[in-house]
Each structure stands twice: as structure tokens, then as C-alpha cells.
Amino acid sequence: MRMQMTKKMRIKEAKQYVADKLGLTIEEICDVVTMADVREERGFGLANFEPYAESNIGMEAKFRIAEVLGIKINSVERFKERAGLK
Amino acid sequence: MGEKKKYLTRMGDGSIVYMTEDEIRADIRAGVADAADRGKIPPLTEEEMDHIYDIITMPGGIVGVDLKDTVVTSSDSGSDKISTKCCIPIDRSINAMIHERVLGADSVDIGLEDYNYKTVKGVAKREAAVLKRALNYTTMPIFYGAMPNLGFYTKPDGPIDNWAVLLPEGKIKEAMAAQEEAVEHAVRDIVFVAEQMYDVGADGINLDTCGAAGDADFLAALKACEIIKERFPDMAVEIGMAGEFVLGMHGRLKYNGVRLAGLYPHDQVKLVEQAGASIFGAVVNTNCNATFPWNIARVCTFLKACSEVANIPVHANTGMGVCGIPMCENSPADIVSRVDKCLIEICKIDGL
Numbered sequence: 001m002r003m004q005m006t007k008k009m010r011i012k013e014a015k016q017y018v019a020d021k022l023g024l025t026i027e028e029i030c031d032v033v034t035m036a037d038v039r040e041e042r043g044f045g046l047a048n049f050e051p052y053a054e055s056n057i058g059m060e061a062k063f064r065i066a067e068v069l070g071i072k073i074n075s076v077e078r079f080k081e082r083a084g085l086k
Numbered sequence: 087m088g089e090k091k092k093y094l095t096r097m098g099d100g101s102i103v104y105m106t107e108d109e110i111r112a113d114i115r116a117g118v119a120d121a122a123d124r125g126k127i128p129p130l131t132e133e134e135m136d137h138i139y140d141i142i143t144m145p146g147g148i149v150g151v152d153l154k155d156t157v158v159t160s161s162d163s164g165s166d167k168i169s170t171k172c173c174i175p176i177d178r179s180i181n182a183m184i185h186e187r188v189l190g191a192d193s194v195d196i197g198l199e200d201y202n203y204k205t206v207k208g209v210a211k212r213e214a215a216v217l218k219r220a221l222n223y224t225t226m227p228i229f230y231g232a233m234p235n236l237g238f239y240t241k242p243d244g245p246i247d248n249w250a251v252l253l254p255e256g257k258i259k260e261a262m263a264a265q266e267e268a269v270e271h272a273v274r275d276i277v278f279v280a281e282q283m284y285d286v287g288a289d290g291i292n293l294d295t296c297g298a299a300g301d302a303d304f305l306a307a308l309k310a311c312e313i314i315k316e317r318f319p320d321m322a323v324e325i326g327m328a329g330e331f332v333l334g335m336h337g338r339l340k341y342n343g344v345r346l347a348g349l350y351p352h353d354q355v356k357l358v359e360q361a362g363a364s365i366f367g368a369v370v371n372t373n374c375n376a377t378f379p380w381n382i383a384r385v386c387t388f389l390k391a392c393s394e395v396a397n398i399p400v401h402a403n404t405g406m407g408v409c410g411i412p413m414c415e416n417s418p419a420d421i422v423s424r425v426d427k428c429l430i431e432i433c434k435i436d437g438l
Contacts, residue, residue, distance in 0.1 A: 001159075001160075001192040001193050002227055004158065004322075004364060004365055004436060004437065005193075005227055005322035005364050005365065006320070008365075009399070010397075010398075010399055010436050011157055011158070011399065011435075011436035014399075027153055027154045030154050031153060045225035047186065047188070047190070048187070057223070057224075057225060058222055058223045058225055059221075059222055059223075061225045072320050073289065074284065074288060074289055074320055074321055075221040075222075075286075075287030075289065076287070077287070077320070078285070078286060078287035
């Protein structure tokens with residue numbers, strides 16, 4: 001979805017882009033079990049995020065997603081400004 | 087000879103109807119022909135029509151696509167649906183979290199109950215506060231959404247003479263001038279709201295149900311999109327349509343030299359691209375008096391043509407009463423899942 005929004009990629013191109021960035025296959029990035037592990041390991045955020053103290057969700061996850069995908073996420077950029085990080 | 091086997095399917099209003107193979111195939115063919123004729127676009131191939139027949143008649147209440155063919159979702163007034171439609175009184179930022187973590191949405195938009203930019207303008211900073219709360223606690227992209235809804239700028243609610251009153255009185259020039267004036271008001275309001283949302287980090291602006299008041303309404307969306315992308319290039323714009331066909335309430339309005347009145351989705355998407363939008367929300371109307379086979383064949387003909395010419399992602403609007411979804415409040419999953427499968431496998435759409 002973020003690649004469609006930021007780079008106007010059609011779905012096939014967007015999936016390939018994300019798969020390449022994560023070092024996965026198209027089928028793997030569409031698989032909930034594989035992606036749950038990847039998301040947890042890399043801090044991209046999960047729907048079910050127990051245990052809470054170790055989980056990433058929301059802004060902290062978006063920082064990581066922006067970096068891995070090589071895109072600007074507006075809320076991350078505004079957060080950095082407000083927090084004095086840029 | 088025994089009676090021919092009949093399959094359960096539905097009318098465009100959602101009511102159940104039983105049809106034989108011959109009846110289903112005949113309606114598919116008629117739906118394709120209607121779209122090809124109206125849109126001046128190629129009909130579906132025999133293989134594609136066979137595939138629609140297979141999807142309509144395949145066993146199972148719910149059907150699906152291969153894992154690798156799944157697509158993403160966007161919405162209109164998504165974050166307000168649980169409150170408005172289900173009457174569960176919760177904040178829209180919490181609505182957004184429920185969409186992300188319970189319903190599995192890929193994005194959602196924060197929108198006011200009175201889902202139009204003219205109304206939002208007066209409370210834009212309050213709306214931005216709701217959006218900011220949602221953005222801080224969700225991971226998926228969050229839009230701010232509303233409709234251009236040009237009709238709201240007419241008297242007695244707005245400052246402009248009502249062209250729907252002027253036209254029957256034969257005041258054609260006055261009606262045209264009123265619509266042109268309304269476009270300027272709407273563009274100003276949309277861009278003002280977009281700026282407030284950008285400031286709190288919106289991932290995108292959703293211009294929803296564009297063209298609802300005709301060609302001037304669509305023009306307002308295109309012009310606003312152009313300005314938003316110029317001022318805030320990192321913020322996405324999704325333009326979703328009101329119907330399959332841009333009504334010529336004005337009749338002479340153009341965007342980049344193209345007359346807007348009468349455009350179908352495959353032409354609409356090219357202008358949406360030119361305006362700088364990231365996603366096009368395509369619509370084909372559901373005919374309540376026709377069968378699902380007729381409706382979905384017609385939808386696929388229009389949207390295959392649209393998807394083939396598009397250089398930006400196309401999200402088919404699959405809400406009540408559009409793109410083959412029946413015109414009823416409680417959408418039947420048998421039809422919804424068949425619509426989605428047809429759109430993904432035949433039209434190669436990028437999202438729903």
C-alpha cells in the first residue's frame with residue numbers, strides 16, 4: 001500500500017519491490033505466518049503484539065518501515081520535526 | 087428430460103435468484119455487450135467470459151484468489167463506519183486501530199460523519215487532532231477523506247445559486263456560471279483541509295465520490311489534487327469516483343483540453359494521472375433490476391479497459407451498489423467475494 005501511495009506502483013511492481021527489499025519471495029510477503037515472523041523480528045509492527053514491552057507498533061514501526069523501504073512517511077517526517085530530530 | 091440445473095445467484099438489489107447455465111451465460115454476454123457499447127471499449131474475450139461463469143457457479147459461499155494474487159484495501163469514511171453504521175460509539179482514532187489490528191485493513195481514512203470538505207473546513211484543526219492520534223498509534227497508512235460534494239455550495243446552504251433550479255428554468259448560462267464558481271470554492275476548501283492534515287502527518291488525502299454533482303465536481307477534485315501534489319509532493323492523493331459516467335451538469339468543462347462530461351473509467355483514470363493522484367478509485371454502477379452475472383460482466387469489461395490503460399494503481403470501489411456489489415445494507419459475502427475474485431483475476435486491479 002505504501003509503495004502504491006508514495007511511488008504510484010501497480011500491485012505487481014509494488015510487491016516485487018517490497019519482496020526485494022526484504023529478501024523474500026512474492027508468496028512469502030503475502031503469507032501471514034512468514035510475515036508475522038519478519039514483522040516481529042524487524043520491528044515493523046504486528047496486529048497481535050504481545051508481549052507489550054518488546055513490541056513495536058505505530059510510530060516506532062513506521063520509522064523502521066520507512067528506512068527499509070527507502071521512502072518518506074509523512075507522519076514520521078512530521079514526528080521528527082516536532083521531536084527535534086531533524 | 088429433467089429440469090436443467092439452476093445456480094443460486096442474486097439480483098442487483100441482493101435478492102436471491104436461481105439461473106440455469108444458459109441464462110447465466112446469456113446475461114454475461116449481454117453485460118459485456120452493454121459496457122463495450124457504452125464505453126466504446128473492447129468486449130471481454132470468450133475465455134474471460136467463461137472465467138466469470140466459473141466464478142459465479144463455483145461451489146462455496148465464499149471464494150478467493152491465490153495467495154500471491156492478494157491485493158490491498160483503501161476505504162471511504164472507513165474510520166467512521168463502526169460508529170455510524172454499527173452505532174458503536176468509539177473515537178475514530180480507535181476505529182482506525184480496530185481496522186488495522188482486528189479487521190486487517192491495509193489503510194483507512196479518518197473522515198467526518200458529514201463527509202464533505204465544505205463542512206470539514208470549519209473544524210479542520212479538530213479533525214487533524216483525531217488524525218494525529220490515529221497516526222501516532224497505527225502502522226498502516228492513514229488518509230484524511232471527504233467528498234468535494236459541490237452541491238453543498240448552493241443556496242440555501244451555500245453562497246451560490248442552485249444550478250439544479252436554474253437549469254429547469256432555462257437559465258443555462260447562469261447555471262454554468264454557478265458551477266464554475268462552486269469549483270473555485272471547493273478547490274479552496276479541499277486544499278485548506280489538506281494542508282491541516284499534512285501538518286499532522288497524513289499519509290494521504292482521499293477525494294471521495296468525485297463527480298457526484300457532475301462534471302464540475304470532478305473538475306474540482308482534479309484541480310485540488312494538482313495543487314495538493316504541487317504543495318505537498320510527499321502526500322498521496324486518492325481520487326475515487328461517484329459513478330461510472332461523469333454527468334454533464336455543466337457540459338463544457340474541460341481538464342487539460344479533455345471534456346469531462348461523458349467520460350467512463352478508462353478515460354477518467356488518464357486525467358486523474360495527469361492531476362498527479364497516486365490511486366484511482368474506479369466505479370461502475372450496479373443495476374438493481376439486472377442479475378449479478380449481467381452486472382459483474384459489465385463491471386469487468388469497463389474495469390479491464392481502465393486497468394489496461396492505467397499507469398497508477400486502480401482500486402475498484404466495491405461498496406454497496408457499485409462494481410457488482412448489490413444495493414443493500416448487508417452485503418452478501420457470496421457476491422462480494424465473487425466480485426473481488428473477478429476484479430483481481432480478470433481486470434488485474436491493484437486494490438479494493
